[in-house]
Amino acid sequence: MPASNPTGIHPSAESQLKHQVPADVVLDDVRSVVGRDQRQRSLLVYVHVPFCSSKCTFCTWVTGIPTAQLRSSGDIRWRYAEALKKQIEYYAPRVSELGYVPKVVYWGGGTPSALNAGQIELIGTALKDNFDLSAVSEYSVESSPETLTAENIAAFQYAGMNRLSVGIQSFDESELRRAGRAHSATQADGSVRRAQQLGCVNRNVDIITGFPRQTDEMLKDTLARTIALRPEHVTSYSYHAVNETAMFRQIERGHLPAHNTDQRARAQDLAYEMLTANGYDEYMPMYYSLGPHHRFNAELYYFDWEGDHLGFGSGANSVLATHKLTNGRGNLEQYISSPNTCDILEKPGISTALGESFRLTSITGRRLSYQRFSHRFGFDFSELLKAPRMKAFRMVLDRAESPFILTTSEAYVSPPAGGWHGGELLRLARRMRTVQAAAQRNQAGTT
Ligand SMILES: C[S@@+](CC[C@H](N)C(=O)[O-])C[C@H]1O[C@@H](n2cnc3c(N)ncnc32)[C@H](O)[C@@H]1O
Ligand code: SF4
Numbered sequence: 001m002p003a004s005n006p007t008g009i010h011p012s013a014e015s016q017l018k019h020q021v022p023a024d025v026v027l028d029d030v031r032s033v034v035g036r037d038q039r040q041r042s043l044l045v046y047v048h049v050p051f052c053s054s055k056c057t058f059c060t061w062v063t064g065i066p067t068a069q070l071r072s073s074g075d076i077r078w079r080y081a082e083a084l085k086k087q088i089e090y091y092a093p094r095v096s097e098l099g100y101v102p103k104v105v106y107w108g109g110g111t112p113s114a115l116n117a118g119q120i121e122l123i124g125t126a127l128k129d130n131f132d133l134s135a136v137s138e139y140s141v142e143s144s145p146e147t148l149t150a151e152n153i154a155a156f157q158y159a160g161m162n163r164l165s166v167g168i169q170s171f172d173e174s175e176l177r178r179a180g181r182a183h184s185a186t187q188a189d190g191s192v193r194r195a196q197q198l199g200c201v202n203r204n205v206d207i208i209t210g211f212p213r214q215t216d217e218m219l220k221d222t223l224a225r226t227i228a229l230r231p232e233h234v235t236s237y238s239y240h241a242v243n244e245t246a247m248f249r250q251i252e253r254g255h256l257p258a259h260n261t262d263q264r265a266r267a268q269d270l271a272y273e274m275l276t277a278n279g280y281d282e283y284m285p286m287y288y289s290l291g292p293h294h295r296f297n298a299e300l301y302y303f304d305w306e307g308d309h310l311g312f313g314s315g316a317n318s319v320l321a322t323h324k325l326t327n328g329r330g331n332l333e334q335y336i337s338s339p340n341t342c343d344i345l346e347k348p349g350i351s352t353a354l355g356e357s358f359r360l361t362s363i364t365g366r367r368l369s370y371q372r373f374s375h376r377f378g379f380d381f382s383e384l385l386k387a388p389r390m391k392a393f394r395m396v397l398d399r400a401e402s403p404f405i406l407t408t409s410e411a412y413v414s415p416p417a418g419g420w421h422g423g424e425l426l427r428l429a430r431r432m433r434t435v436q437a438a439a440q441r442n443q444a445g446t447t
Pocket of ligand 1: 108
């Protein structure tokens with residue numbers, strides 16, 4: 001295991017939180033770390049767009065945003081785009097001077113395609129004018145079908161987009177209505193076809209398996225219609241009920257029947273069978289591509305700590321030289337009035353490192369490199385191994401029959417018997433929950 005500690009920060013420095021920090025203070029902090037070495041640093045540039053046509057009943061991403069604000073149109077979208085421009089103009093030259101080079105650009109949300117062509121152009125041009133984007137290999141944009149027009153697709157292409165993600169979720173009308181989507185199945189189908197005609201040749205389609213009341217026939221039909229569109233990438237998320245969403249409340253009140261883990265895992269098995277039989281490769285649980293060159297680099301970049309990321313917009317997070325910066329979720333007016341202030345500046349500690357390491361190894365089945373770990377958090381992985389929660393995690397994995405393996409350069413969770421597939425991941429998570437519950441019962445019995 002490497003003994004490097006590039007920042008000199010000890011993990012016990014955790015929870016050094018600073019609130020409402022002006023940009024120059026943030027950058028001074030970052031400079032104090034990266035200023036010591038001259039190497040180039042890869043950067044993922046993220047642009048957050050907190051607007052949508054509707055607040056979907058299942059959606060995890062916008063729970064903190066009031067519906068009126070999410071759906072607001074007109075003036076506030078322009079003011080938001082202007083604030084993004086200001087934030088980009090401030091940060092881009094300064095981080096570039098510190099050696100940061102954008103490799104991936106990602107617009108997410110919310111729904112970036114909810115912006116009109118003029119707003120997209122304003123933000124896209126700010127990125128182009130203030131960053132050197134010549135080393136960007138993937139420029140990805142999230143969208144939903146009812147918002148995609150020839151004009152906004154052209155504006156994204158002008159900005160540099162080379163990957164378009166369309167959230168379809170389902171091709172079943174009753175399921176779309178329950179989900180609160182603002183489009184029909186026909187519109188969804190048409191939007192993906194039209195995008196291709198307009199030159200989008202690297203498309204992703206998001207679908208959701210295991211929605212309440214979803215039958216095998218409904219899912220098979222959604223998968224068949226997705227496959228017929230031949231998107232280069234399919235993400236088949238497994239529905240998880242999230243507190244504060246309308247669908248969660250309906251399940252809680254008994255108005256909708258939730259699927260159990262077995263049913264959700266079988267729905268993922270069905271997606272796996274149909275997608276792989278039609279040429280798609282599941283390169284990470286629930287992520288399918290037509291060949292390795294269509295894998296989703298932005299997601300791999302996040303999970304694998306391939307570099308730092310700089311998020312623009314209200315609710316966007318950044319990681320710069322191990323520091324985590326957060327911009328207040330949902331507070332749009334506050335962001336618009338001072339886009340360069342970050343709401344929380346956090347130095348890395350055991351708790352953040354644990355969370356990200358669990359996610360990397362047990363949710364994506366990927367290997368954790370000790371070297372990348374120390375660059376990401378500023379302390380050695382050996383420190384993490386001493387943490388009681390890490391010991392508990394390893395015990396749970398051992399008993400769930402997927403032990404945590406340590407080699408000289410990396411750590412990983414050994415694959416479940418059926419391999420790292422969406423369904424197996426859900427089954428492993430259930431085994432882990434069972435072990436944890438038994439351990440808690442034992443502990444309660446002995447105290
Ligand atoms: C940030 S959303 C953006 C997509 C775009 N706004 C749209 O709705 O089409 C990214 C994706 O997360 C997935 N997602 C959101 N909430 C989820 C949940 N509770 N369970 C599973 N997947 C979810 C959806 O598939 C969605 O397309
Ligand atoms: S799924 Fe997309 S459109 Fe629906 S609320 Fe979430 S981000 Fe908005």
